[in-house]
Amino acid sequence: AAPTSFANTLKGVILDMCGVLYDSGEGDGVAIPGSIEAVQRLKQSDLQLRFCTNETQASRDRFVAKLQRLGFDISVSEVFSPAPAAVSVLKERGLRPHLLVYDGLLPEFEGVDQNDPNCVVIGDAAEKFSYQNMNDAFRVLVGLDKPVLISLGQGRYYKETDGLKLDVGVYMKALEYACDVKAEVIGKPSPMFFRSVLTDMGLQPHEALMIGDDLVNDVGGAQGCGMKGVQVRTGKYRASDESHPIVSADGTVDDLKEAVELLLGHRRH
Amino acid sequence: AAPTSFANTLKGVILDMCGVLYDSGEGDGVAIPGSIEAVQRLKQSDLQLRFCTNETQASRDRFVAKLQRLGFDISVSEVFSPAPAAVSVLKERGLRPHLLVYDGLLPEFEGVDQNDPNCVVIGDAAEKFSYQNMNDAFRVLVGLDKPVLISLGQGRYYKETDGLKLDVGVYMKALEYACDVKAEVIGKPSPMFFRSVLTDMGLQPHEALMIGDDLVNDVGGAQGCGMKGVQVRTGKYRASDESHPIVSADGTVDDLKEAVELLLGHRRH
Incomplete structure (x- = not known):
């Protein structure tokens, strides 16, 4: 399935990081081919963009600096990790x-x-x-x-x-x-975590799409909140995910590059 | 029920400490009337005697010193607390x-x-x-x-x-x-804990009796191992224990003094 049917109702995209933008490994790891440009294209579109990670070891500053070294146009304020999500929850309640x-x-x-x-x-x-x-x-x-x-x-x-x-x-x-x-x-796949990202974007769940490599935590978690969820065939993706007994993605694509091409190509301008 | 029917098959007695020998409170606490003499009578009998506590804060040395100050004839080697019980288990396995x-x-x-x-x-x-x-x-x-x-x-x-x-x-x-x-x-009511005391005495479960104030942990725990269990009406005893839906003591007596009198009075010499 291609993630095109809902392209026109979308107002925002949330990207998982490890396995979607880059693969971890020696040092900073390696950017996944096409992902740097895909992020750039999303930023130039009319869609809102946020990044969402369960990273808890590094501070966002250090983590974002790593992504910048890999070549990504990304800033701390766009990145959601458990700590700032908790801050939203604390203030809300x-x-x-x-x-x-x-x-x-x-x-x-x-x-x-x-x-x-x-x-x-x-x-x-x-x-x-x-x-x-x-x-x-x-x-x-x-x-x-x-x-x-x-x-x-x-x-x-x-x-x-x-x-x-x-x-x-x-x-x-x-x-x-x-x-x-x-x-x-707080963290994926907790609905509270996804909702804090939506709150920050000022969007309703059906207006947002999560793109991730983890079928259960990224795709399933987002869908559990009423968002759309698309899986990429990079990172921790496994072929068996496409016949998962419980979670069924709203679209499966080879990588972030393909996801963005399909999304933006099907949007009215 | 009086704990007399099995008096002749007994070879050893295990005593809970807090609530059977003494009541805790200010400083060292207070010996329960008759319990100092009851311990003495057991020691002069042909029954083996051990003490069994879940005490974990104080070392056995400090704990036993307290009992000695209260007037009990007791030594560290006779006291079973989780630590030495663990040592038995470690060696056994x-x-x-x-x-x-x-x-x-x-x-x-x-x-x-x-x-x-x-x-x-x-x-x-x-x-x-x-x-x-x-x-x-x-x-x-x-x-x-x-x-x-x-x-x-x-x-x-x-x-x-x-x-x-x-x-x-x-x-x-x-x-x-x-x-x-x-x-x-390891600790009451764990069967492993009771078995380590039995191993130390060289006795089979049916040859030993546990006397305690805690129906579930002392009496029920001992019975779960195949030992007899008698409850005293001191310490944390409650009247409702005598109609407990699950655990039924092999005997209930007013205090340690009565338990020992009945036991030794019914043994052949």
């Missing part, structure tokens, strides 16, 4: 967070009222996951009438050059058990 | 632990081969629950073909004078999620 996050993420929460906290936000805090800091977060939660725990992702672990390291999901589970609460996870 | 426990507990693991670890044992490690130490424990687990995680208890938190603190169960849940394993919990 009047939540004042106690933060247990990586130092490099703290600037993302500037301007958010952190006095007299009424929720806890945890990210991949790495070395900051000390017993003392975990106790502090726990005490905030048990002191609340209705504890709210927001977790920036739910990963188990990741690999760094010096070995495997525990990810935020592990400490999320720890606090869930301690307080008998269920965390709200 | 040829497990070499990577330890993540409180410093004060380390002496309990002397003599246990800790080279080339093939399991992880976590206790209430408090300040030692650092990100680095958690990563170290995690790496041992994921490096094993069949990860074995042993947890000394599964408590959520406890109260200290300077506030609430996270207990071992929280970090157990963290490592369970990280490695997709189910921890083996």
Whole structure:
């Protein structure tokens, strides 16, 4: 199926990053052929454009700088990662967070009222996951009438050059058990995460399209919010995705280049 | 029901401590009337005697010293708490632990081969629950073909004078999620815990009796192992225990004094 039938109703496109724009690997990784130009074409069109990643290790600044080095025209304000999505949620719901996050993420929460906290936000805090800091977060939660725990992702672990390291999901589970609460996870495929991108664009779900390589988290997650979802045959795409028992993409294309060509070619001007 | 019908087949008695021997409270707490003499009578009988507690905060040394100050004739070698029970299990199964426990507990693991670890044992490690130490424990687990995680208890938190603190169960849940394993919990009512006491006494389950104030964890746990279980009406006993829908004690007596009088009075000499 080609993603053309809905091209005219679209007002915005959201792009997954790893596996759509570039493949990770040695150093910065490699741009996927045609993707730099495809981003450029979208920017010159009348469509709004945002980027959406579950990246939690690098700050957006560092992450965006990498993409720029690869040749992409991209700026920090266009990139959605769990931290700024959480900020939207916090403001929307009047939540004042106690933060247990990586130092490099703290600037993302500037301007958010952190006095007299009424929720806890945890990210991949790495070395900051000390017993003392975990106790502090726990005490905030048990002191609340209705504890709210927001977790920036739910990963188990990741690999760094010096070995495997525990990810935020592990400490999320720890606090869930301690307080008998269920965390709200921000990141794909969470509807809350996609909605925060839509809010930023000022669009309704049916006006937006997600393009990703991950059928379940990108395509399925977007569709679960009422958006369209197109899968590219790059990154973590597998042939079996096209006969997936649950998720069926609104279109499948070879790569971002083809997706953009079809989309823009079918739009009235 | 009086615990007399099985008195003649008994070869050993296991006593819960808090709520059977003493009530906790200010300072060392208070010995329950008659319990000091009851322990003395058991020691002078032909029955083997062990003590069994889920105490994990204090080392056995400190814990036993408290009981001695209250007037009990008791020694460290007679007391079973999760740590030494774990040592029995480790030796029985040829497990070499990577330890993540409180410093004060380390002496309990002397003599246990800790080279080339093939399991992880976590206790209430408090300040030692650092990100680095958690990563170290995690790496041992994921490096094993069949990860074995042993947890000394599964408590959520406890109260200290300077506030609430996270207990071992929280970090157990963290490592369970990280490695997709189910921890083996040592402590009442775990059958593994009771079996390690039986192994130490060299007795079969039907030859031993557990006396406790906790119907589910003491009495039910012991019965689940094939032991007899008698409840005392001291400590956390509640009248409703005597009509509990699931656990039915092999006898219910007013206190340890009465239990011992009935037991020894019905034994042939």
